[in-house]
Amino acid sequence: MSSAPVSLYLDLKPGEKADLEVVARASIAFAQAIKGSPLFLDPSIEIRIELASGTEGSLSLNSILKSIKTADGKDITLAAVGSIVLFWFGNHVLDWTFDKVMDIATGKPEPAQVELHLAPEDMKSLQGMVDKAITGHIAQEHVQQVYRELEADPSITGVGATRVPEKRPETIIPRSEFPARSGTALVVIPEIVTTHREPVTRQTLVLIRPVLLTGNRRWRFSGRHGEFGAPVLDDEFLQNLVAGKVPVQMGAGIEMDVDLQAIEEKQGGVWVPVAYNILKVHGVRPAPSQQVLNLPSPPPKGDGNE
Numbered sequence: 001m002s003s004a005p006v007s008l009y010l011d012l013k014p015g016e017k018a019d020l021e022v023v024a025r026a027s028i029a030f031a032q033a034i035k036g037s038p039l040f041l042d043p044s045i046e047i048r049i050e051l052a053s054g055t056e057g058s059l060s061l062n063s064i065l066k067s068i069k070t071a072d073g074k075d076i077t078l079a080a081v082g083s084i085v086l087f088w089f090g091n092h093v094l095d096w097t098f099d100k101v102m103d104i105a106t107g108k109p110e111p112a113q114v115e116l117h118l119a120p121e122d123m124k125s126l127q128g129m130v131d132k133a134i135t136g137h138i139a140q141e142h143v144q145q146v147y148r149e150l151e152a153d154p155s156i157t158g159v160g161a162t163r164v165p166e167k168r169p170e171t172i173i174p175r176s177e178f179p180a181r182s183g184t185a186l187v188v189i190p191e192i193v194t195t196h197r198e199p200v201t202r203q204t205l206v207l208i209r210p211v212l213l214t215g216n217r218r219w220r221f222s223g224r225h226g227e228f229g230a231p232v233l234d235d236e237f238l239q240n241l242v243a244g245k246v247p248v249q250m251g252a253g254i255e256m257d258v259d260l261q262a263i264e265e266k267q268g269g270v271w272v273p274v275a276y277n278i279l280k281v282h283g284v285r286p287a288p289s290q291q292v293l294n295l296p297s298p299p300p301k302g303d304g305n306e
Contacts, residue, residue, distance in 0.1 A: 006082045007165050008061040008089065010150070011158035011172055018059050019153040026149040027061055033088065033142035034063065034081055062165040080129040082163060087134060088143045089161035090171045147182035151175070195266045200259055200279060207254040207284075212242060219278070223260070230260070230276035237281040246284060253287025 008030055012018055065081055132138075150156050159178075160169035173181065208227065209220035218229035232238060240246050259282070263275040 004065045004079065004082045005163055005165055006063050006065065006085045007162050007167075008063070008085075008146075009160045009162055009167075009169055009172075010059040010061070010156050011160075011168075012057045012059060013155050013157055014057050016057075016155040018155055022149055022153040022156070023059065023061070026146050029142050029145035029149055030061060030063070033139040033146060034065070034085060058168065060165060077129070080126055080133070083126070083130050084133050084138070086161045086163070087130075088139075089159055089173060090169070144181065144183045147178045148184060151178040151182060151184075197264050197271065198261055199264065200261045202282070203258060203260045205256050205258060205260070207256055221256070225273070228273075228276050230278050232278040232281065234278065234281045255285045255287070257282040257285075 008026075010018060010023075063085075147159075150159055157175050158172040160172040162169040203223055205221040205223045207219070208222055211217040211219050211232075216231040216233070218231050220227065220229055222228075237246070256278075258278050259280040261277040261279050262273045263277070264271045264273050266272075
């Protein structure tokens, strides 16, 4: 039978003791986080959590992970679970990389006596399991619950995890970070003040002055808001126009069916157009012909004999 120790270490205010109910609830959430993950759910793994007082002003929840499956005295799953626990209750959350997680897994942050001696192929398997757990946020709800329970006791000033029972970890998560790690911190989203917009509408404009050259020179139009200048950004239309492929008879009152983009800014609470662009020309029509009224001709003047 192989086993692996991993402890949840609690910093306490000097001279104060942790609330028993808080510690009990945190212990349950801690156990659920370890064995409630689908990735590491294994009926051959047993977890025992022991309560032990540490140095003055501290408390240690010592867990013993045991497995009845052994392979030359080692178990990759136990190593992975222990590594993930150290990750959950350390600053590694802020700067996760494969190298950092492998340092955790092989015991480099801890004394040599807890190092894991794994073959290269075992390290590759361990790396894959740890990576899957971290990127998949495995057991995140239970981990957040541990932080929520610990936050309920003002005597608890910090938390960390270690492979050495009752030893203070090098990294302690301060109480000020509990709300963020428990998922209860209020996230203030700053109000986004929009002062610029570019609505596009399809309109029929009257052409006042064209520019028969390719480029972004402004044409002159008349529309629902009066006269304005705007470049025609429809390259296909401009090329066809210059090449004579657009059958347009130049004259007053030519109408163009276009997609008009208005560049607007908010000034004094009111949207004011500051520029325009013609994005697409859908069609060009000559000015409507003036209707000719066919009135009857007046009768010829008489010869004076009426």
